[in-house]
Amino acid sequence: MSEENWIEVGSTGSIEEEDLIRFDHQDKTFCVYRLTDGFYATDGMCTHEAVHLEDGLVMDDEIECPMHQGIFNIKSGEALSPPACEDLKTYPVKVDNDKIFIKIE
């Protein structure tokens, strides 16, 4: 794994527990989550319609879309509840010196 693939998102303090922040990079948007056991990242848009998941509700390991309550597992990206049926893409995350990095490619 080369260093260039990891992109800095922000500091660990910037996300409250059971919450998320949106992170835009080039023309893509991501969501980075802080769950009880660590940090996770997914695509930032719902797979059902083009809606930012940053406005959704994080509950345990799940993110619920603010538009039609489609639910995804944050760790696996699995679509758990209709109308969302297509899985959400997930990305590796690492924390280094209180900074969060995600690996986009």
Next chain:
Amino acid sequence: MKNNIIILGGGQAGIYAAREIRQNDLKSNIKILGEENLLPYERPPLSKDFLLDRKNEENLYFHSGDVLKNENIDFEYVSINKVDFENKKLFTKNDDVYSYNTLLISTGSENKKLSVDNNLTDDIYYLRNLEEAKIIKKKVLNKNKVTIIGGGFIGLEIASSLSQLQKKVTVIEIGNQLMGRIIPKQIADLVQKTHIEHGNEIILNKQIDKIIKKNGIYEILLNDNSLIETDFVIAGIGSTPSVKLFENTNLKLDNGIVTNQYCETSIKDVYAAGDVSNFYHPLYERNIRLESYQHAQNHGICAGKNIAGVKTEYSSIPWMWSDQFNLNLQLTGICDDFDEIVERGNDINNGIIYFFLKNKKIQGACGLGIVGKVGRDIRITSKLSENNTIVDTKILADKTQKLNKLMQK
């Protein structure tokens, strides 16, 4: 002999019930009888993304035929037109007979028809199913002026879609606000403003006196003697539960099929779920009937559990949405029984919510915002309501404070 479970009505409640029964019962025969020659599909996109060509037919199905086959669920394309509850039999027009041990009725609801002269009945279009959506989509293509009679959710969603297809849309509503009294007037007015900004004409407080067809153009005469000329007429004037089949039986009906919190009807071994059922809600301690996506799914699942012998009470908090232009409206709980109203937010770009409270507990809420801006708060609201939480109204009213603060851990 094998146990026969029949699901009458192959819509959303029906398919979710069937799959839930199979999860709990591997042995019984499960057969869905549906009068649309289509596997169960989602209706919400019909008035929105399907008309706009952003979703096609293949995107609408809940599950593929393979899923049903793998779970050994039969789907038969047939319309039932007689029921004999005493002998547990259903009949088609041609007297084909289906016998059941347990029956789930999930026949949904149907559109109210506009009363017009006989020669014009075929000229008024309605939207309930995929077939009708396809017809509207095709016929409206070369039309310019479209009039929608009825300013409810479906009528307004069609108005939003057709406006985006560059049609000149007029909506005629009999009431003094859009979407009925259940929606706070302030929110109805904001929706109306958005339609007008997009070029739609909204006429309130007016009734149709007569519709006349002249050289392929319709003249709609209103009760104040004004006249609207239009190329195409769609009516969305509400719906009624599909219960005609049961009218002369001893199944208890009252605004749909009356069911208890276990989806049981007044007849043993007969259950009902979805739009067609007027169910007892233990939280509100009264019967309610809902026409919503989330309810059809959850109620279907609950009926499936009860049919399979897993006794389960239905106490899901009502929730529905409507998408018009770039707005997302959401409604949760019940908004007709309250002693206090609290407003949160004052700008649709960030979302506005009206909460309806009774004894400091949230009964219901209605929110409007550009896409995505009210969902989280509405979802938390449903949870607060479900948990009967006494809420601090100052936090509710303060957009700078997060609502999760109100949740008891």
